[in-house]
Amino acid sequence: xxxxxxxxxxxxxxMSKAYNRxxxxxYLEGLLKSASLTANGSAFDEAVNSVIPKCPNLGVGVHLxxxxxxxxxxxxxxxxxxDGNFCxxxxxxxxxxxxxxxxxxxxxxxxxxxxxxxxVLSVTAVxxxxxxxxxxxxxxxxxxxxxxxxxxxIKQVRTQFEKPYLVPDLHKHLNLKYPVNLIKVALLDxxxxxNETTLNKWGLKTxxxxxxxxxxxxxxxxxxxxxVMAVNYENTTVEALIHPCRYDDGTIDNHFTEFLITKNKxxxxxxxxxxxxxxxxxxxxx
Numbered sequence: 527x528x529x530x531x532x533x534x535x536x537x538x539x540x541m542s543k544a545y546n547r548x549x550x551x552x553y554l555e556g557l558l559k560s561a562s563l564t565a566n567g568s569a570f571d572e573a574v575n576s577v578i579p580k581c582p583n584l585g586v587g588v589h590l591x592x593x594x595x596x597x598x599x600x601x602x603x604x605x606x607x608x609d610g611n612f613c614x615x616x617x618x619x620x621x622x623x624x625x626x627x628x629x630x631x632x633x634x635x636x637x638x639x640x641x642x643x644x645x646v647l648s649v650t651a652v653x654x655x656x657x658x659x660x661x662x663x664x665x666x667x668x669x670x671x672x673x674x675x676x677x678x679x680i681k682q683v684r685t686q687f688e689k690p691y692l693v694p695d696l697h698k699h700l701n702l703k704y705p706v707n708l709i710k711v712a713l714l715d716x717x718x719x720x721n722e723t724t725l726n727k728w729g730l731k732t733x734x735x736x737x738x739x740x741x742x743x744x745x746x747x748x749x750x751x752x753x754v755m756a757v758n759y760e761n762t763t764v765e766a767l768i769h770p771c772r773y774d775d776g777t778i779d780n781h782f783t784e785f786l787i788t789k790n791k792x793x794x795x796x797x798x799x800x801x802x803x804x805x806x807x808x809x810x811x812x
Contacts, residue, residue, distance in 0.1 A: 529761035532754060532802035533733065533811055535560040536591055536771050539577075540567035545618050546577050550768035552788030553581040557797075558770075560806035561605075562589035562656050566596055574649045580620075585653035585806030588646045588680070590639050590671065592619065593659045594669035598641040602634040618657050623666040636670045643678055650714065653807035654682035656767075660739075661712075663717045665724070672728040680805040684730045684765065685721060685799065686714035688739050691756035699743050711739050731811070734759075737766035745769075746783050747790040763810055 538545050538753050539561040545653035546569050552558030563573060563586050578586065597611045604622060607613040616621070622628045646652055655675050656662065662671045675683050688711050698704060714736075725732055738745060738751030750766045757764050771777075787793065797804060806807065 527532070528801045529634050530759075530800070530802040531587075531763040531805050532684070532797050533560050533763065533765040533806055533810070534558055534750075534804070535587070535765055535767050535786075535806075536658070536770050537562050537767050538564055538567070538658070539586075539589065540564040540570040540573040542567070542771070543569050543572060543749045544771040544773050545554060545569065545769075546573050547772035547774070548707075548781075548785040549573070549584075550580060551772055552770060552785065553584055556788035556807050557790075557794045557804050558589065558788040559583070559804060559809075560585040560653070560765075562587040563646050563650070564589045564591050564595075564600055564658065565645040566591055568595070570645075577758055578650055583584050583806075583808075585808040586646070586650050587656055587682075587684075587807065589656060589658055590642055590650055590662055591658040592635065592638055592661055597638055598645065599634075599638050599710045602638050602665055604631045604634050604651055605638060613726075614659060617668070618663050624665050624689040630668065632666060635667055636674070638718070639670060639674055642676060647678060651808075652678075654684060656684035663714055663721070665717055665720045667792065668717070668721045670723050672724050672730055674731060676728040681811055683725065683730050684736070684767075685718045685725070686736045686739065687718040687734070688715065688753075689756045691752050692754045693741065695748060698741060698749075703743055704741075706763050707742050710742070714739060733765040734762045735764045736767065737764060743780050745780070745787070745795045747787050750787055751793055754797055754800065762763060764802070780797055
């Protein structure tokens with residue numbers, strides 16, 4: 527046994543009907559076995575009532591979200607605007623987390639996260655926790671997430687260490703997205719190294735590697751394939767995160783391209799030939 531595990535995870539499950547359709551079809555007809563449910567998503571109820579029952583072995587995570595949409599709490603003024611919508615970018619959240627003058631910020635983050643976790647737990651078993659735009663990677667916020675994971679009996683929390691790799695596709699590198707993504711990778715890799723101590727403190731498990739940041743907004747089957755090849759080690763868990771959408775009007779964009787990853791049989795065969803078990807966090811735990 528090599529202990530190699532590959533998890534393809536659909537973030538933003540419940541954000542819209544298009545995301546939900548992608549999860550359902552990717553599970554029934556493809557290699558998708560894991561998805562992260564957004565508690566404040568506009569299609570949360572549809573995901574719970576129409577998708578999860580048809581996907582009995584889908585590993586469902588909590589996709590914590592303090593970036594987009596409405597909060598579930600009313601008393602979180604450092605996170606929302608007057609309309610109750612989240613109003614901070616990742617950079618603003620990072621600055622607030624370390625600003626001693628923001629005395630209420632971390633407690634408000636905890637209240638909102640607690641409400642979101644409880645909402646998802648009320649409708650389904652939870653296999654792991656991650657977050658929208660990687661906000662839980664911020665070390666002070668990561669500590670809150672791990673403490674809550676321990677409290678609610680959730681044993682897996684995503685980390686974001688991505689090993690550098692190159693895809694042989696020139697156009698992916700000749701744009702402004704690529705250098706910005708490399709900065710994100712450097713920041714997230716640093717935070718992952720810091721957060722390892724917190725994981726150990728709370729006795730939690732995680733993925734050893736992540737694929738999906740270097741080529742954010744440019745993810746396709748080639749990006750996943752080369753990302754996995756870069757970390758083809760024994761006794762390792764690799765998570766590839768995607769944001770797949772299956773539009774009913776035929777729209778084709780980067781999210782639809784990510785949906786196609788879930789149905790790529792050649793990619794599935796290649797990953798299996800490398801010795802990886804295609805799985806989810808539930809099966810990883812067991």
